Amino acid sequence: MPEKILDSFTVKRLDILDEKGNADEALMPSISNEDIRRFYEMMLLARTFDQRALNLQREGRIGTYASIFGQEASQIGSALALERTDWVFPSFRENGVYIALGHPPYKILQYWGGDERGLVTEKGLNIFPVCIPVATHVPHAAGAAMAVKYRGDEAAVVAYFGDGGTSEGDFHEGLNFAGTFRLPAVFICQNNQWAISVPRERQTAAGTIAQKAIAYGIEGIQVDGNDIFAVYKATRQALERAKKGKGPTLIECFTYRMSDHTTADDASRYRTKEEVDLWKSRDPLLRLKLFMEKKDLWTEEYQKEAEAKARSAVDEAEKKAESVERPDPRDMFNYTYGKLTQRQQQELKDF
Amino acid sequence: MPKLNMVQAINLALKEEMQRDKDVVVLGEDVGRDGGVFRITEGLLAQFGPDRVVDTPLAESVIVGASIGMAVYGLKPVAEVQFEGFIYPAVDQISNHASRIRSRSRGRHTVPLVIRTPYGVGIKAPEHHSESCEAIFCHMPGIKVVMPASPYYAKGLLISSIRDPDPVIFLESTRLYRLLREEVPEGEYTVPLEKARVVQEGKDVTIISWGFMLHRTLEAVEDIDAEVIDLMTLNPFDEETVYQSVKKTGRVVIVNEAPKTGSFGSEISASIAESAMLYLKGPILRVASCDVVLPLPKLEDYYAPTAERIKKAISEVMKY
Ligand SMILES: Cc1ncc(C[n+]2csc(CCOP(=O)(O)OP(=O)(O)O)c2C)c(N)n1
Ligand SMILES: [Mg+2]
Numbered sequence: 001m002p003e004k005i006l007d008s009f010t011v012k013r014l015d016i017l018d019e020k021g022n023a024d025e026a027l028m029p030s031i032s033n034e035d036i037r038r039f040y041e042m043m044l045l046a047r048t049f050d051q052r053a054l055n056l057q058r059e060g061r062i063g064t065y066a067s068i069f070g071q072e073a074s075q076i077g078s079a080l081a082l083e084r085t086d087w088v089f090p091s092f093r094e095n096g097v098y099i100a101l102g103h104p105p106y107k108i109l110q111y112w113g114g115d116e117r118g119l120v121t122e123k124g125l126n127i128f129p130v131c132i133p134v135a136t137h138v139p140h141a142a143g144a145a146m147a148v149k150y151r152g153d154e155a156a157v158v159a160y161f162g163d164g165g166t167s168e169g170d171f172h173e174g175l176n177f178a179g180t181f182r183l184p185a186v187f188i189c190q191n192n193q194w195a196i197s198v199p200r201e202r203q204t205a206a207g208t209i210a211q212k213a214i215a216y217g218i219e220g221i222q223v224d225g226n227d228i229f230a231v232y233k234a235t236r237q238a239l240e241r242a243k244k245g246k247g248p249t250l251i252e253c254f255t256y257r258m259s260d261h262t263t264a265d266d267a268s269r270y271r272t273k274e275e276v277d278l279w280k281s282r283d284p285l286l287r288l289k290l291f292m293e294k295k296d297l298w299t300e301e302y303q304k305e306a307e308a309k310a311r312s313a314v315d316e317a318e319k320k321a322e323s324v325e326r327p328d329p330r331d332m333f334n335y336t337y338g339k340l341t342q343r344q345q346q347e348l349k350d351f
Numbered sequence: 352m353p354k355l356n357m358v359q360a361i362n363l364a365l366k367e368e369m370q371r372d373k374d375v376v377v378l379g380e381d382v383g384r385d386g387g388v389f390r391i392t393e394g395l396l397a398q399f400g401p402d403r404v405v406d407t408p409l410a411e412s413v414i415v416g417a418s419i420g421m422a423v424y425g426l427k428p429v430a431e432v433q434f435e436g437f438i439y440p441a442v443d444q445i446s447n448h449a450s451r452i453r454s455r456s457r458g459r460h461t462v463p464l465v466i467r468t469p470y471g472v473g474i475k476a477p478e479h480h481s482e483s484c485e486a487i488f489c490h491m492p493g494i495k496v497v498m499p500a501s502p503y504y505a506k507g508l509l510i511s512s513i514r515d516p517d518p519v520i521f522l523e524s525t526r527l528y529r530l531l532r533e534e535v536p537e538g539e540y541t542v543p544l545e546k547a548r549v550v551q552e553g554k555d556v557t558i559i560s561w562g563f564m565l566h567r568t569l570e571a572v573e574d575i576d577a578e579v580i581d582l583m584t585l586n587p588f589d590e591e592t593v594y595q596s597v598k599k600t601g602r603v604v605i606v607n608e609a610p611k612t613g614s615f616g617s618e619i620s621a622s623i624a625e626s627a628m629l630y631l632k633g634p635i636l637r638v639a640s641c642d643v644v645l646p647l648p649k650l651e652d653y654y655a656p657t658a659e660r661i662k663k664a665i666s667e668v669m670k671y
């Protein structure tokens with residue numbers, strides 16, 4: 001008997017805004033000029049924050065820090081597509097997502113300064129705390145999406161993780177589960193090409209991460225992760241699908257980690273300057289700026305104002321983070337269980 | 352003789368064993384090109400090539416699971432798990448397979464595997480980078496657990512672990528990596544597993560510790576006639592050395608970095624109570640971390656035993 005083709009698949013890729021600032025008008029999501037400026041200013045704020053955090057780490061004023069430099073469009077574009085009712089499950093590199101969703105930047109500094117309270121979001125801001133064990137939060141997102149479905153809520157759940165994360169069993173289990181139950185989940189992989197020193201090619205023999213969706217029977221797409229319009233549009237569509245009961249989507253944001261993995265890393269040990277330089281020309285802010293300039297949305301003066309605004313927001317965050325009083329050592333007892341155990345009471349007495 | 356820190360000593364052990372035995376391979380996240388996030392495997396890729404020093408995908412279960420397959424086939428893998436806090440995806444492989452394949456196959460197959468992983472407080476890192484979870488692995492018959500406290504012993508113990516026919520979890524204190532240097536001979540020497548060492552002799556009190564906590568202990572005993580034991584291998588532990596000392600001093604303090612409840616110190620305490628109770632002058636005291644989720648850096652210093660707390664426990668037992 002001859003071999004049959006049971007099915008065949010394609011892998012989608014979305015690009016809207018190129019490096020020179022030209023947008024494919026047919027693909028442009030519908031966003032107002034005001035929103036375009038908001039996108040830009042938010043990316044600027046995220047970058048300003050990020051550079052400051054790196055400086056503060058160098059000065060020993062916060063601890064190890066994971067930079068988002070280069071990934072601003074992936075983070076801001078996806079976060080700004082969300083609605084207040086949606087839930088976010090971040091990994092450890094989502095500082096831009098936090099900022100875009102309105103978590104006060106001083107708290108992000110507080111967290112990286114080694115204080116759990118920095119992760120406490122205000123009521124109504126549905127961001128789950130930072131997850132450091134890679135990909136272990138993907139099943140949480142699937143579970144939360146199941147709860148959304150169970151309650152019949154008008155919401156979706158978004159998980160963020162890296163290219164390295166797609167190698168973990170939990171990635172597979174989470175996506176498989178979400179696909180099986182057609183859950184309202186969106187899985188955003190920021191493929192920044194590196195997992196510390198390990199290049200993307202060493203994570204999988206697959207040509208893209210997006211195509212992994214095929215095996216789970218869910219929607220998958222690769223987008224130019226340095227193109228905020230593409231990221232925004234793909235996220236919007238995925239959220240819509242999720243909320244309409246059409247199941248989960250895996251979005252691969254094809255981007256680049258411009259910084260070291262964290263401040264504890266030295267990327268020059270394992271990657272070339274040429275590679276980094278190549279990605280400099282693909283900068284997400286630069287291309288949006290060029291686009292805005294063509295549309296008369298950008299002037300030198302506007303740039304100065306926007307920079308000043310970002311700087312003062314970050315100045316304020318820094319000041320506020322440093323004036324937060326130290327956590328009470330007893331808090332480590334207070335939050336381990338709902339109430340103190342007999343043993344903890346004794347330990348506190350001896351404290 | 353060169354003075355090396357623990358990073359260099361472990362690196363040297365790996366290098367020498369790989370030179371001596373072509374079956375020894377190293378695998379893990381970032382162990383190749385980057386030389387490991389703590390530089391433990393620095394230079395190994397250049398010297399031994401990518402077939403023997405393997406940068407793996409980011410997946411602990413397969414790092415350990417594949418190592419088991421290699422080991423059963425006859426290789427001697429040394430797997431690195433980047434931090435002990437990230438070993439949990441591999442615990443299924445460790446507990447359900449590495450520990451049991453000898454038994455399951457009635458000795459037909461063995462798993463000569465070493466899993467190296469950094470643990471412990473002291474470097475003020477983000478969440479999950481500072482725990483000390485040795486007790487979990489001590490509760491898996493078939494697994495040996497080794498925790499070196501200095502460069503010399505790290506090298507000798509690692510070589511013994513690699514040559515051991517059974518799986519060994521080799522826990523390295525991040526705080527100790529660069530804390531001290533000592534003379535570490537080049538070339539062949541081993542420190543036997545399952546043997547404790549008496550670091551200093553004394554007659555008033557026995558203090559048992561391992562890993563980084565040994566150094567806090569040594570700080571605490573400066574003006575006390577204490578017998579200090581570095582356990583080195585936790586499971587199986589050297590009962591003879593421990594009981595002998597207890598019989599001599601009649602007082603015991605156990606210092607470990609893990610939270611007190613269910614810590615390995617508890618096992619030692621119970622064993623002493625069973626085997627040497629009648630020699631004791633007073634209660635056995637455990638100095639351990641608080642029974643809490645390990646806090647982020649701002650509160651980290653409140654968590655683990657300090658020399659102060661160890662001293663307090665010693666003066667407590669000295670009342671008897
Ligand atoms: C389970 C687990 N293993 C190892 C680590 C150590 N580690 C932290 S980040 C990282 C690389 C992550 O790469 P990727 O998923 O691509 O995310 P990126 O850092 O590029 O954002 C590793 C190995 C970890 N945090 N969790
Ligand atoms: Mg990555």
